[in-house]
Amino acid sequence: MGIKLKYEVDGEDFTRAGEASGDIKKTLKKLGFPPETVRNVAIAVYEGEINMVIHANGGEITADLSEDGITVVLADKGPGIPDIGMAMKEGYSTAPDNVRALGFGAGMGLPNIKKYSDGMEIDSVVGEGTTIKLKFLPKQ
């Protein structure tokens, strides 16, 4: 088994944020990945997808699925993260009030992504964009 999935995330439409994560979740479930793995991937990718829409005007998500593990790359051409250390702290958020009114921007996005994944690499350049690579190991 080796499946590659690719999604364009629309940065203009908040209501559609989560479609890619939902589809990845459905695919993993269909392929028979363990429920905990399916949930961890879904939550981490959903947080990343929401971040793309809130902060970066969209981006691209690719997922490589195999029995040995799942790799997800979230890439955007947004403003970049000036201080990754701060962004990783629970409660730190640069989201504006209109985003908080939608139920996000509590400063839990990146910490959550780290919590639910088995490996996380962030590569961000201010003014150019951010790429987050996530690794998940199937849990029985």
Next chain:
Amino acid sequence: MKVTEAVKLLEAEVLCGDTEAVDIFTACGSDMMSDVLAFVKEQACLLTGLVNPQVVRTAEMMDIKCVIFVRGKKPDEDILSLAMAKDIVVLRTDKSMFSACGALYSGGLRGGKLA
């Protein structure tokens, strides 16, 4: 607890889904979806006063099978269509968040372990 029982306790209106088919073991009340994603672990129902499609998306990612809108909030057709597509039961109650949580707690439901 069957969702049917929660409907009685909350004097709720069923907006979509089969309330007999879904069991809830715990509950989480929050208007902040970030917190729901961070903290809810067990199969729960979600009580919220926030009304937008991301409530349903959050429930989908967390395997939450029942969403309860409190304070008389009414989700639109798009939100309900999404919930139906994801097999999520949606209720609506006029009770406040505090009263709704209290009613479910009195009925035997307890908060789950934090993740």
